[in-house]
Amino acid sequence: MPRSIWTGAISFGLVTVPVKLYSAVNRKTVRFNQLNGKTGSRIAQKRVDASTGEEVAYEDLVKGYEIAGDRYVVIEPSELESVQPEKTKTIDIEDFVDLSDIDPIFYDHPYYLAPGTGGAKPYRLLLEAMRETNKVAIAKVVIRQKESLVAIRALPDHDVLEMATMLFADEVVDPERLDDIPEADDVKTNARELDIAKQLVESLSGEFEPGKYRDTYREAVLAMIEKKAAGEEIVVQEVEEEAAPVPDLMSALKASLDAVRKTSGDGDAGGDGAAEKPAARKRAAAKPKAGAKPAASKKG
Incomplete structure (x- = not known):
């Protein structure tokens, strides 16, 4: 509760x-503790004076704001309370x-x-x-x-x-400060590429169902921990990374659309951009249930 x-x-x-x-x-984040690899004991965090190497008692700690290299303004608790x-x-x-x-x-x-x-x-x-x-x-x-x-x-x-x-x-960082975003005039797309890209978006469109998305990495980590705790040996396989060839943009768009339509049973994506829009995944177009409230945008 x-x-x-x-x-x-x-x-x-x-x-x-x-x-x-x-x-x-x-x-649901999986949290780990730091251990000594030789003894298996937990590592204790200590507050150490950087200049002397000696441990500092908690009652001797004060708050300081760095204004330059190794220069600090010390702020007392009463001063913080005043603002x-x-x-x-x-x-x-x-x-x-x-x-x-x-x-x-x-x-x-x-x-x-x-x-x-x-x-x-x-x-x-x-x-x-x-x-x-x-x-x-x-x-x-x-x-x-x-x-x-x-x-x-x-x-x-x-x-x-x-x-x-x-x-x-x-x-919030202003996106205009990003150096890697190209100007719209520097990158040109044609109508056919845009049409197929829109068809691909439509083919993958549907209602948002939060429950269908799972943290597969967290599940895998917990499963691995459970196996190791039970005494099973964890076999680590080395994966050789190979540089994948960069496909032609139009070919990649058409191949992606073909794959989606094959999965949803909508047929081939070949032909011109005038191909009809797939309907298999467009559940959002279905009639709302009686008494259902209109959906509002959710934050991401």
């Missing part, structure tokens, strides 16, 4: 909505925006918001209003002494509000 990690209220105009905050993810945001228990909504206006790159960590004591009705009212208008609330909240920018939206298939912490604009 998940436990709430924060309680407070959403400030919605003059209305307050008592809420409880829950983490929406349970990370920390005011501790409040409210999620202050500042704006409502269209869901499509938010680039998924700004999303950070997802949470669920559940109604707190006495908050069932205003919670439901806010959820339904946001769902009907397809709007997302942009708000600020202080959690664990840090002010965060957050986005709140009504999940399309569940009667619950989702809150995601967001990156601030100056934390």
